[in-house]
Every structure is written in C-alpha cells, then in structure tokens.
Amino acid sequence: MKKSILLILSVLLTIVSCTEDFEEVNTRKDAIVTPEAGELFTIIVTVPVYNYQRNVNLFADFYSQYWANTISGFESGRYEYVDGWVGNKWREWYTIGLSDIRTLQRLYGEDPAYSNLMQVLEIWEASEWLRMTDYYGDIPYFGAGLGESVPYNSQQEIYYDLFDRITAAVNAIDTNDPSQISLAKEPGQLISPDLIYGWDLEKWKRFGNSLKLRMAMRISNVDPGKAQAEAAAAINAGVMQSNADVAHIPAWNRGFYDYLRNMAVFWDNIRCSKTFLDFMYSETSMEDPRARIWFAYKESSPLAGSDRLEGVANGYNILPVDANDFATLNADTNYIGFAGDGGEIDHYQPVMMYTEVLFLQAEAALRGWTAGDANALMLEGVRASMEFVGVDPADATAYINELTALSGSNEEQLKHLITQKYIANFPNGKEAWADFRRTDYPDLTLPIDGVSSASSVSPGTWVKRIRYANNAHELEQEFMPAGQNTIDSDRMDIRLWWDTADTKTKSNGLMNSNF
Incomplete structure (x- = not known):
C-alpha cells in the first residue's frame, strides 16, 4: 500500500x-x-481513515457520547474547537480526497470502458460530501476541486444535488457489459483495489440507495415531502439486504492507524462513556450481550470482575478519578469492526452498517411513508447488530424478547427506536451525533464540568456543528455564508439546515419537533 x-x-x-x-x-x-485507476481508487476510499483521532474521535465520538475524554487539556469534549485537530478534516478532503477524485475523473472519465468505475466513484464521492456537509453545514460544493475558490453552497442545495447524482449513478451501472474495466481481485493480488465491495456492483448500487435513505430521513423534519419521496424511491430501488452489504474500510496490520484500539488500549486517551454504558443496562433487565464483546476492564482495575461495566462521564475538565479503573475497549474482542480478519486486515472502520438501514426503514414506516411494521423492523435491526457483533443467537433472542415494543405517541416511539439505533450503530460516532442533532434522541448529557469558556457554544446547549477551518477563513472569507464569515460568528451552536431539534424546548423527555 x-x-x-x-x-x-x-x-x-x-x-x-x-x-x-x-x-x-x-x-x-x-x-x-x-x-492506474485501481491504485488511485484504493487511495480515494481510504481518505475517511486519515487522522481518525483528530478528525472524529475527539469530536463526533465525544459528541455522540460513545467515548469520553480522559486527558487533561483535551477540551474538545467541552466543545472547544482545535484547528490543529479537526481542521485536518477540512484540509484533507479538499486537498487530498477531492483532488484525487478529480484526477481519476480527468484521466479516465471520457473512456466508455470506465463508465462503471465512474458511477461507483460518483456514489463514493456523494458519501464523502455527505460526511463533510453534516459536519460543517454550508460548504464549497459546486465547482469545488477544480483549482479555484468557489462560493459556499447551502446544505439544502447540496442534499438535493446529491439525491440526483446518486440516483443517476446507480441507474447507470451496467453489470452486464463485458467491455467495462473491472476492479475485481486478480490472481496474485492480496485484495481487490475496491476495498469496500471487491467490485460487487450490485452491492455498490444497494449502498447508493441506502445513502439516499439515510439522507431522506436526515431531512425528515425540515422537508418531509422530499424526504418521503426519496425514502420510498430508495427502498423500492433496493437497499442493503444483509450484513454482507456493510460498507466499511479495511486497514492493514502493517500500517499505522490511530483507531480505537490505539486510543483506548495503548494510549489510554479515552474510556467508554458512562452515557453509552448506562444504555447497556437500561433497556432490559439483562446486560446487553454486546457489552462484554465491545468493552472490558484492564486487569489492574479494581472493578475487574464486577457485574456491571462502568464508564466515565463526558466533559470533565480534569478527571477526578483514575481513568484506568473504568471500562475500555475489549482488546481481545473478535468483533470484526475492531479485530479485522485475523490476517492482513487489522480492523475495519464503518461507513454504513446494515443495522442502520433497517432502523432507517423502521423510522420511515413509523412516519407512514413506506410499507412495513416499524416495531418488526426495529427488532430486525437489533438482531442484525447482534449477528454482526457475534452475539450468541440465544442471548440475542433473550434480549430482543425483553425489549419494549413501540407504543404510545409517535414521539415516544421515535425515542425508543432511535435509542436502539444508537446502541446498534456503535462505533459510528459521526452517525450517532447526526441522529442526536436531528431528533434530540437518545438522552445525552451536557459536559459535566460545563461548556468550556473557549467554546462558541452557549452554556446549557449542545454543540451542533464544527466551525470552518482557519485556512478557510484566511482564504475564502468572501465566499462564506454572511453570518459565519468571521471566526467569532462561525459558532458551533448554529444548527444545520436539517436540524430542527431545539434542545432547550425538550420537556418530559420528549421533543416537540419531530412530527
């Protein structure tokens, strides 16, 4: 590599x-x-794994409260912006990821034999644009990556264009054209240049449709008519069908990747969030059977051998306890998302899991937009998560049989559904944070030591976005949204276009804006 x-x-x-x-x-x-097209494509699909700690863990993973910070001076958990960390995400996309995509399109886009590759690339590019706009909001989009600064486009414009682009790409993939260049694994190759699906084009089409479904539910509160139409179209066209369709990025064991095992086990930078671990015990009378696969105590912990896993509260300024006493990543887990394939692949980092797709369909059914039983789809999503993680089928059934069925108002049902989705989506912190901003579920906590004085988030409210990188302010101020074109006005409590959940109005544990 x-x-x-x-x-x-x-x-x-x-x-x-x-x-x-x-x-x-x-x-x-x-x-x-x-x-070669395959070599460049391989590099393109590894962009999301760059600088995971700085780009994701210190921000989205803390904001979703899957993980908690244990390092004094790491104030991102209290909503501070640190350009030397998350600013990399902005720079790496516009100067590396998008640049490589434009190079591949320029070199091979006019050759009819590469049409399928261009459609797959289009789907992948769409997933990356979604990753960016859901972090920042309005961003440079139309004309970006061609060597000149361009105006920032609204998130609504970007979403609408991505719907069209994904639809066109999925429809243009021709699985029966023998003249098309293939990226399937060849004799002597360790792995296919297509790290995501090994050039299974039907899976790429299902991934594209599943992305559309994710986007449709994302805009359910701000544009329900468009959301319903796109959700129905995506499901009818064919979304992920099983855990074999999971989209995740492999990382080789001979390389350096600052993923969760390093941060949790080797560096002791994080511990499991108390918020997340509490959900392992609140949904049924039993411990969630995924808990001990995901987490464990270090042998030196005084809590080792206890009946319950304990996590660290989010948002400490200075941790008043020994972080090593609390639950961390289970270093011995055989969970494929952490442990890889036992051979060349060290681990996988999730892009989109099948369980998420089932929960998206469950929510669409709850809203009356598509056929299907919301409760049955929710339970199917839980079971898919259990199977993917490697839970014993009998233990999975015992847990599922104890789960409370969806009942009550739509808002009550949605809260229960999103809470189970939150658990099943672990460790995809980016997606869990997006769901919380969109729906205000599940119940998360504000930083225990309060919002940092260096934050641009008002006390008593949650972080809603990442502000633009410093170099964007230095070079593109004239192109930025008028209300966010200075560092002082580029606040991290500004809600994105699709975020209508005003967390200050929540009462009785329920929102008033999801239906």
Missing part, C-alpha cells in the same frame, strides 16, 4: 511537469506516466 502511494505521488509529479522538452528529456521510455 505504501509503495502504491509513493508510486502515485511520483507519477502525479511527473504529470504536472511544465514543458514538452522537459518531459521528453526526463521521462524514461518505459516509465508509467499515468496512475
């Missing part, structure tokens, strides 16, 4: 050489002057 990256970087340097004479003199006759 490292050799491939170095090769492509050297090739790209060759491509941008200035004069014909220079290229003629300095290019070997047998040199590769264009990166």
Whole structure:
C-alpha cells in the first residue's frame, strides 16, 4: 500500500511537469506516466481513515457520547474547537480526497470502458460530501476541486444535488457489459483495489440507495415531502439486504492507524462513556450481550470482575478519578469492526452498517411513508447488530424478547427506536451525533464540568456543528455564508439546515419537533 502511494505521488509529479522538452528529456521510455485507476481508487476510499483521532474521535465520538475524554487539556469534549485537530478534516478532503477524485475523473472519465468505475466513484464521492456537509453545514460544493475558490453552497442545495447524482449513478451501472474495466481481485493480488465491495456492483448500487435513505430521513423534519419521496424511491430501488452489504474500510496490520484500539488500549486517551454504558443496562433487565464483546476492564482495575461495566462521564475538565479503573475497549474482542480478519486486515472502520438501514426503514414506516411494521423492523435491526457483533443467537433472542415494543405517541416511539439505533450503530460516532442533532434522541448529557469558556457554544446547549477551518477563513472569507464569515460568528451552536431539534424546548423527555 505504501509503495502504491509513493508510486502515485511520483507519477502525479511527473504529470504536472511544465514543458514538452522537459518531459521528453526526463521521462524514461518505459516509465508509467499515468496512475492506474485501481491504485488511485484504493487511495480515494481510504481518505475517511486519515487522522481518525483528530478528525472524529475527539469530536463526533465525544459528541455522540460513545467515548469520553480522559486527558487533561483535551477540551474538545467541552466543545472547544482545535484547528490543529479537526481542521485536518477540512484540509484533507479538499486537498487530498477531492483532488484525487478529480484526477481519476480527468484521466479516465471520457473512456466508455470506465463508465462503471465512474458511477461507483460518483456514489463514493456523494458519501464523502455527505460526511463533510453534516459536519460543517454550508460548504464549497459546486465547482469545488477544480483549482479555484468557489462560493459556499447551502446544505439544502447540496442534499438535493446529491439525491440526483446518486440516483443517476446507480441507474447507470451496467453489470452486464463485458467491455467495462473491472476492479475485481486478480490472481496474485492480496485484495481487490475496491476495498469496500471487491467490485460487487450490485452491492455498490444497494449502498447508493441506502445513502439516499439515510439522507431522506436526515431531512425528515425540515422537508418531509422530499424526504418521503426519496425514502420510498430508495427502498423500492433496493437497499442493503444483509450484513454482507456493510460498507466499511479495511486497514492493514502493517500500517499505522490511530483507531480505537490505539486510543483506548495503548494510549489510554479515552474510556467508554458512562452515557453509552448506562444504555447497556437500561433497556432490559439483562446486560446487553454486546457489552462484554465491545468493552472490558484492564486487569489492574479494581472493578475487574464486577457485574456491571462502568464508564466515565463526558466533559470533565480534569478527571477526578483514575481513568484506568473504568471500562475500555475489549482488546481481545473478535468483533470484526475492531479485530479485522485475523490476517492482513487489522480492523475495519464503518461507513454504513446494515443495522442502520433497517432502523432507517423502521423510522420511515413509523412516519407512514413506506410499507412495513416499524416495531418488526426495529427488532430486525437489533438482531442484525447482534449477528454482526457475534452475539450468541440465544442471548440475542433473550434480549430482543425483553425489549419494549413501540407504543404510545409517535414521539415516544421515535425515542425508543432511535435509542436502539444508537446502541446498534456503535462505533459510528459521526452517525450517532447526526441522529442526536436531528431528533434530540437518545438522552445525552451536557459536559459535566460545563461548556468550556473557549467554546462558541452557549452554556446549557449542545454543540451542533464544527466551525470552518482557519485556512478557510484566511482564504475564502468572501465566499462564506454572511453570518459565519468571521471566526467569532462561525459558532458551533448554529444548527444545520436539517436540524430542527431545539434542545432547550425538550420537556418530559420528549421533543416537540419531530412530527
């Protein structure tokens, strides 16, 4: 992998050489002057795993309260913005990820034999745009990645365009055209250049439709008519069918990846959030059977061997207890999302899980937008999570049989459904945080030591977005939204377009804005 990256970087340097004479003199006759499509695609789909700790764990993972901070001075859990951390997310997308996508499109987009690859690339690019706009809100979109600064587009514009782009790409994939270039694994290759699906185009189509379903439910409160139409279209076109359709990114055991095992087990930077672990015991009379697969105590912990896993409250300024006493990632787990395949793949990082798709369908059914029984789909989503994690089927059935059925008002049912979705979506903190902002469920807690004085989030309220990177303010101020074009006005308590859940109006544990 490292050799491939170095090769492509050297090739790209060759491509941008200035004069014909220079290229003629300095290019070997047998040199590769264009990166292979498969190698470049491999690099493109690994962008989300870059700088996981700084881009995701210190922000979305804390905001979703899957994990809690244990390091004094790491104030992102109290809603501070740190440009040297999450600012990488902005820079890596616009200068690496999007740049590589535009290069692949430029090199191969006009060749009819690469049509299927271009459609797959379009679906993947859409998933990345969704990842970005759901962090920041309005961002440079139309015309971005072509070498010039462009105006920031509204999140509504971006969403509507992504719906159209994904639909067109899914419909344009031709699985029966033998003339198409394939990225399927070839003899002698360790793995297919398509790290996500090994060039199973039907799975790519289902992933595209599932993304549309995610987006549709995201806008359910702000544009229910559009949401209903897109949700029904996505389901009818075919979404994920089983755990075999899960979209996740593999990481090799010979590389360095700052993922959860490093942060939790080796570096002791995080511990499981008390909020999340409390849900392991509040939904039924039994301990959630996923809990001991996901989490454990260190042998030195005085709590080792106890009947209950205990986590750390979110938002401490200085932790008053020894973090090593509390539950952390189970380093011995065989859960595929952490442990990989036992061979070359160290772990997988989730992009979208099948269980999420079932919960999305359950919510669509609850809203009366699609056929199906919301309660049955919720239970199916829980079971899919149990199977994916590796829970004994009998233990899964015992837990599911004890779950309370959806009942009461729509708001009460949605809270129960989203709470179970929150548990099942672990460890996808980005998605859990988005659901909380959209619905105000499940019940999360404000930082225990209060919002930091260096934060741009008002006391008593939750963080709602990530502000723009410093270099964006330095270079693109004239293109930014008028109300967010200074660092002082670019606040992190500004709600995104689809976020109508005003957390200050919540009473009796229920919102008043989801239906």
